[in-house]
Amino acid sequence: MPIGLSSMLPKQRWRIAQEDPVQARQLAEAFGLSPLIAQVLINRGLTTCELAEHFLAPESWVLPSAGEAFDQLPRALDLLAQAIESGTAIAICGDYDCDGMTSTALLLRAVRSLGGHIEYAIPSRLQEGYGINLRIVEAFYERGIGLILTVDNGICAYAPIARAVELGMGVIITDHHDLPERLPPADAILNPKMIPRTSPYAALAGVGVAYVLAGELARRLGRTGLADCLLELFTLGTVADLAPLVGVNRAWVLSGLAKIPGSSNTGVQALLAASGLAGRSDLKPEAIGFALGPRINAVGRIGDPVTVIELLTTDDPAVAAERAAECELANQHRQALCAQIEAEAARMLEVEQAGGLDLGCERVIVLAREGWHHGVIGIVASRLKDRHGAPVFIAAIEGEHARGSARGTPEFHVYEALKDSAELLTGFGGHPMAGGFSLLAANLPAFRERLVQFARARLAPEQVAPLVEVDAQVQLARVDRRLLGEIDRLQPCGLGNAEPVFWVAGARVVEQKAMGKTRTHLNLTVSDGTAERRAVGWRMAEWLPLPPFVDIAFQVKENNWQGHSKVELELVGLRAAHPAPIELPEPPPLDRPIRWHDHRHCEAAAFLHAFVAAQASPVLLYGHARPQLPRGLPVHYDRPQPAHDYEHLLLWSLPPSPLHLRWLIAATRPNCVHLFAQAVPTAHAWTLQRHLRATYLPERPVEILRLAQLWWVSPRALCEALVEAGYLADWRSVVADEWHDWLGAELAGLAAWYASPVEVLEALLAPQPTLKR
Known part of the structure; x- marks a missing residue:
């Protein structure tokens, strides 16, 4: 998929639980859990060791007699x-x-x-x-x-x-x-x-x-x-x-x-x-x-x-x-009926939306039609509610009468809504999240209007969206059998004790496709820089194609297929994300003149030893594969020490880029720079991308200067490697220069930089004119 291609991801509300690392660590140590699973217990209200013990070992409870309760x-x-x-x-x-x-x-x-x-x-x-x-x-x-x-x-x-x-x-x-x-x-x-x-x-x-x-x-x-x-x-x-x-x-x-x-x-x-x-x-x-x-x-x-x-x-x-x-x-007949009614209901809703229906304004979905089997419309109502995040009232019209089912959202009480319309109904019942009702078909328009009024009084427009409740953030490398085993300690999971939902920020979409007989399900491979994992999104294929980076919310499942077992992600939430920002700080300006000394034609090792031995104060020796001088000589290596100005900076080789050189000069503040310009082996593109796969974390800034220094490549080469590896969609909008060379050309061009003559370096470091108003 071309980088930067946009797609229509669903509107969702993500509610991520507040982390409590101190309490999570205490529960983890008390019960032999990871802090991640201990945080899930805290999210369930199990904030003390006594509550957690009852939860984790329910067989140890001493229950009151049923006669005391009833x-x-x-x-x-x-x-x-x-x-x-x-x-x-x-x-x-x-x-x-x-x-x-x-x-x-x-x-x-x-x-x-x-x-x-x-x-x-x-x-x-x-x-x-x-x-x-x-x-x-x-x-x-x-x-x-x-x-x-x-x-x-x-x-x-x-x-x-x-x-x-x-x-x-x-x-x-x-x-x-x-x-x-x-x-x-x-x-x-x-x-x-x-x-x-x-x-x-x-x-x-x-x-x-x-x-x-x-x-x-x-x-x-x-x-x-x-x-x-x-x-x-x-x-x-x-x-x-x-x-x-x-x-x-x-x-x-x-x-x-x-x-x-x-x-x-x-x-x-x-x-x-x-x-x-x-x-x-x-x-x-x-x-x-x-x-x-x-x-x-x-x-x-x-x-x-x-x-x-x-x-x-x-x-x-x-x-x-x-x-x-x-x-x-x-069950097979029920599945066929559900598929038919759901498709018809979805088309009805699309027609209404094309005609001006705004769910953000109406805040409730009300649909009715002749020929629907009222025994299965409750399932259809649940699916529409999950899809749109709005309360759903759906009815089967049977002659002069209609019978329906309703499904609610966390902020919408179905039974109270039905009570509010009681005079329009011939019967109703239910609870906060679901209900059933019957009425004369002629009352359907008035019933819809009453439900819209009720919904507008209780729901804000932003609450009309599927709610994704998330327990904690995790790295994909942690999603393994050990985590699955810890989740099993939370079973049985269901209403009141939902299966844990984790999330990954800025996961890169490595592969995406539809799957299943009807091609309605989503099959993904995602990476967060720590690991790649397969993810499945049931009934989510309509969201293809996905953008290059997504935030994913998921449950951890074991997939058993043809005798093989593996851990995979079952998606419950998807939203567009952006890759990690690039940190490329500008160096401070130079405030003193510099004298350059070119030693590229001398016997470098012998000259270096003699020169350093003759100095009264420490020099800074920097460079790729630079030599280690005997103990006792006045020399610091690679990194300038704090609050220390150096008379001499010795460049065994040039830094990976002009930007690195400017930073080094600004931090060292030397009077003299000695250039030995020893050769630096050029990194291979595959090696650089292997390094990136091992270190890239989408939720953290990419420290361009530090990583470029670590692998001895230019920031431009690193950015191009990020693009080619699929981690960045458009780094040229982040970095000011109009860089357009491909990675191979940039890596090959580093040899010319390492051999730059002194005149080029002097011009690079010359003070730039300032603009005056």
Whole structure:
């Protein structure tokens, strides 16, 4: 790619954490970490040894009992134990996302193993929407159900719960969604939103509440080992629902990830095989987030949740394999639908922007269209939000009605935005970062206008851009297996404990290309002067071509491909950067006349020894491969000593450039300069570029004079080497002279400089006329 070619990189907001090197060093020494990873702990709020120890060794926690956290848990246990002992029919009302389906499967397994009679129902996503409803309550009553359990729903279902109580059924609500102003009249409610935020149970997802209930019920009935076989379902649902991996979630998910590869759950094993993860022993949350969770969620979005419930509750390998294959097909269909809807939504947005839509002014994206599958538009909303950094509300129009999904940004509260438009909606729910809604299609224009007003009141224009949160700066040479191993000590990573994001300033783009079947992904090789590394940017190929230098923000990943493993970068942020500035200071002016003595025709070594031995005060001997005189002679070498004026400067060879000579004369302040002009071997271009690759750091100024002296080349040769190596885009705009020779010609021309006659040097150092006003 030609140097200086510009490209359209995305507008991003980078928020780089403030470094605390003193505290980082203390934590690093206490726990055997590098200061880099200790800084990540500090960024997560783990600023004391006690907090860091709990984080790094969650298995050592002594947790408070769940009964202390959930004050209505004893009542729920009483109801369930009585129902099991009396043979009362129990029914679960679940949900069609991964959290709801794993919660349903978990309690089905638990209650059945404890001898209870239990069945379940999940509302139709397409026909009924989210949560328990009057139809389900009436159906349960007609089937003789005596106790209803809701999982991952129910907290807002006042009317259906009231109807169940009216019909004489007991109701236990297990949910984790935000509390409404009026709670349903259930017999017991278990919801982490009802306990203090400081509790280790406060971040539980729906499946977490179900896991607590099942575990405590097993203990009540003397089956203490039951919770262990349910841990994998808890882990699947917790990670897939993006529950914060803090508190008990962190401890239990860490144990659950270790159990999943050898799971005794036939359905989990079939799901691992279908997703290509069978045999992997080092699963991380991303394996669930990108492989297992989407296959479960796909069924809930576009298929029948019964498929997943049967998958996770069966003990028949043939049934499990068949259901896992159905999940795989549903996921492939979901991917195709997402790609189609995303492309259509992107085109709609482009048309609106071409027609004058300014996201900096509107500050929210609102899109709606007939024919979209509302089961997958939430995924599309997430992608648009990630791409544009704006809140997204996207709806599928179905006749006179519309149903939608919303995704928020850190400064935009989705649920509050929906509440602000409540009179325009027929239903809504959610939390700060996501939500769902329904309304009459005729209300869409008014809904959009209300959202724009809400967004303008809460978002500044500069906040409408993707946010890249960065933990620390690092050199690419540090990105290796040792760093990857330290990052593993932070696992499980997810919401509430994000994977560390590092950054490199001014990385040189060595190679760039698109990759993947659809050529939508970015494949880079980057260098920062300490090392080269491969970097992958998912869905970033549209930003090609990149400028010669970029700041990169990335996570560190292990790439396993065809039996080979290597460490690489996974890009999360890119922005244009500039190479390091050139430091080329001008020397101070000369303030005294100089007498030149040309000794190029004498026996240099013998004359030098005799001349120096005859001096009363030290002389300065300078030059390439200059001789070392016997001890005791009055001579200093190479560098003038501070506050010392020299009568004689002896140039065994000329400096690398006229600029170096002027600096040397200004610093030495000699009365006489003796020129021996010994030959200096000319550096090879490849050697010079090898030196640069070993020393160039883009975030630091390039000390032209020092490096040119070190390698004995002229500043111009060094600048041209920087250009040819790709480190500089246009050094001629930095350095004043109109230099235009290529590196080879410049290096060859150094021989003529080293042989310059005294007259040339005198002219070079002659005082320059000053301009007068």
